[in-house]
Amino acid sequence: MIKEIANILDRCHDITTNISPTILYNEGWMTRLLVNISIDAGIQLQGVNFGEIKKWYSEGLLSSPFLPRSRTDTLAEGYTHADMVLGDFEVDASNRGDIVIKGSDGTFGVLEAKMGSRLSAGTKNAPIYNQASRNVACIAFNTLSTNHNIFFFVVAPEQKIDEHQIRQQVDLKVMLEQISNRFDLYDKNSHVYSLKEKVLQRASTCVCSVQSYESWLEKLKTHSAYSSLVEFKNRCYVFNKISRPIPHTERNTVSIAPT
DSSP: OHHHHHHHHHTTTSTTSSSOGGGTSSHHHHHHHHHHHHHHHTOEETTEEGGGOOOEEEEEEEOOTTOOSSTTOTTOOOOEEEEEEEESEEEETTTTSEEEEOSSSSEEEEEEEOSSSOOOOOBTTBTTSOHHHHHHHHHHHHTTTSOOEEEEEEEEOHHHHHHTTHHHHTOHHHHHHHHHHHHTTSOTTSHHHHTHHHHHHHHTTOEEEEEEHHHHHHHTTTSTTHHHHHHHHHHHHHHTTSSOOOOHHHHTTOOOSOO
8 A cells, every 4th residue: 555655646746636746745745855864964954963863753742831731721732743853752652642852861853844834923822922932942841851952943945934034933032032921921820830930941052043945955965865855845846836837748757766
């Protein structure tokens, strides 16, 4: 069945076939490919040394300092679905795929991937607590008792980074202020509020950055898979309406097979 699935995916660039192309050509698969090949190449991006990354996991669940403590908790939020976690951790398969930090030191971080969409503005109970701040708070909360080097970065198309003001939202000072304001919604005598200074102090050590797919690919220019990665990125851009459509006569000439 894996081969059958691969055959279906291999044809999805042609919109006359069975599934939408964006099931494959999206930010999720783009970053899975980039991370896997970057670990193989041992490259470095700002704040991330892929030569030291031991594990990655897509769509893991990160616990939050603001998890509900009762059914009537009107300020709470659920687990954060991280696009990708990287570093020293384990996945609790007996639960729901919760991420559990491994060891007392090492590396741990989150990659948030975008293609054409923006970072979400907030949560239901905290509309000014954006997606970047929420990830950083979760990273800090999950590493409160460890000495892991922590990081958070967002990857997006170069043209969307400025258009969607992503750099401004991933500014650490801005995120720390949002995290602080999130804690201030709680009663100062509550258990959640008692975590405020510890979480903020830990979050202040997080290395945060914004990467474009273009600059990331440039780091892999000497890798044997580079041309295939560029072709895959180009298809992602086309099917997510970031660049011009590929003429129908050209579609079948674009290979996604590794070089």
